Amino acid sequence: xxxxGNLKTRRLxxxxxxxxxxxxxxxxxxxxxxxxxxxxxxxxxxxxxxxVIQGPGRPEVADAVVTSAAGVLIGVKVADCVPILVYERRNxxxxxxxxxxxxxxxxxxxxxxxxxxxxxxxxxxxxVIAFGPAIRGCCYEVGEETxxxxxxxxxxxxxxxxxxxxxxxxxxxxxxxxxxxxxVPESNLWASGECTYCLPGRFFSYRYSKTLERQGGFIGxxxxxx
Numbered sequence: 001x002x003x004x005g006n007l008k009t010r011r012l013x014x015x016x017x018x019x020x021x022x023x024x025x026x027x028x029x030x031x032x033x034x035x036x037x038x039x040x041x042x043x044x045x046x047x048x049x050x051x052v053i054q055g056p057g058r059p060e061v062a063d064a065v066v067t068s069a070a071g072v073l074i075g076v077k078v079a080d081c082v083p084i085l086v087y088e089r090r091n092x093x094x095x096x097x098x099x100x101x102x103x104x105x106x107x108x109x110x111x112x113x114x115x116x117x118x119x120x121x122x123x124x125x126x127x128v129i130a131f132g133p134a135i136r137g138c139c140y141e142v143g144e145e146t147x148x149x150x151x152x153x154x155x156x157x158x159x160x161x162x163x164x165x166x167x168x169x170x171x172x173x174x175x176x177x178x179x180x181x182x183x184v185p186e187s188n189l190w191a192s193g194e195c196t197y198c199l200p201g202r203f204f205s206y207r208y209s210k211t212l213e214r215q216g217g218f219i220g221x222x223x224x225x226x
Contacts, residue, residue: 001031004130006190007087007219012094013073014085014219016132016192018202023077023216034073034220040065041075041216044098048106050115064097064112068120068221075218079204080140080196082171083132083217084109088122094219099175101142105149109175113182124183131191132217135207137161137170139197154178 001021007014013032021027025036042051042062051062055069065074074096076083081100088094095112097103109129116122137159147160147167159173172191180186196203204213 002132002192002194004085004132004190004192006128006188007085007130011092011222012087012219013222014087014130016083016085016130016217017215018133019204019213019215021215022204023075023214028073028075028218032073032218032220033222034071038071038220039073039075039218041077044077046100046102048103048108048111050108050112052115052119063099063103064095064108064115066093066095066112066115066119068093070221071223073218073220075216077214077216078132078134079206079211079214080135082134082175083215084175085130085132085217085219086112086116087128087219088116088120088126089128090126091120091122092221093120093122094221096217096219099171101146101150101169101171104171104174104178105146105153107153107178109178110182113179113184125185127184128188129179129184129190130217131172131175131189133192133194133196133199133203133215134172135197135205136172136195137168139195140169140171140207141166142169143167150174155181
């Protein structure tokens with residue numbers, strides 16, 4: 001389990017899992033203190049859809065979840081894509097985002113922040129974001145079309161690299177660039193640094209082994225006295 005340095009607060013539970021924890025509800029419950037019934041994960045389809053929930057319940061098709069409800073642990077499943085956890089400190093709003101290259105090219109993180117602003121009057125200065133383990137620019141070779149689509153949504157930046165005639169994309173850096181472009185302060189961003197493809201013994205990586213197993217990113221507002 002990886003606990004983001006910028007999300008360590010008594011008000012929150014926030015963590016990224018690896019192969020050991022995966023996305024097993026029982027393990028998540030024991031690790032977080034939330035009940036199994038309180039765990040909410042959407043049905044992910046590489047969309048740019050953001051769903052706002054008031055509690056756990058039947059999952060919807062979406063790749064980002066937002067809530068202000070305490071006692072609910074929201075999360076996303078990944079195996080190379082970027083798990084992103086968001087916390088808005090002033091109003092107490094959290095979000096979990098799944099950002100593959102398609103979601104990144106569609107600006108899903110920015111749309112999540114828009115949903116937080118529209119629904120909860122969240123301000124970018126109060127937004128704290130953590131980016132979990134994902135395939136990084138050292139290993140994620142893509143085609144020119146993919147790189148172009150991400151660049152169109154992101155602007156220029158060091159997240160696209162060219163080496164020996166090949167194109168490599170760093171999805172974490174691309175999403176960090178998008179977050180900065182919305183006005184979120186750089187000091188409010190944190191990234192784990194691990195590459196899932198480089199560390200197949202610790203993380204599931206679809207690009208490495210075509211695995212159907214997943215790890216994830218999870219966040220929830222605690223109930224009771226803080």
